[in-house]
Amino acid sequence: MKFIGDRPFSDPDAAARKLLDIVRGSINESGLPHAYxxxxxxxxTQAGGSVEEYSIGMKHAAAQKWFEIDPSGTRIVLLADGAE
Incomplete structure (x- = not known):
């Protein structure tokens, strides 16, 4: 079995922080109050994260109250703690 090095977003906090950066950038770029x-x-995933890391990062960021996903599941709304 061949082991690969540490993944950059294997830590939930690192994944959540990357997602927060992406959400902030998307909101600033689009001018919309949410990201998709x-x-x-x-x-x-293009930045090197996996689908599993994305899911864990989203849950961690939501638990930190950085952002929330609307009930439809298609939009991410930045919260006050995430805007800082």
């Missing part, structure tokens, strides 16, 4: 989960997922 599909675009955020794509950018996260």
């Amino acid at each position: 989960t599909g675009a955020t997922n794509t950018e996260f």
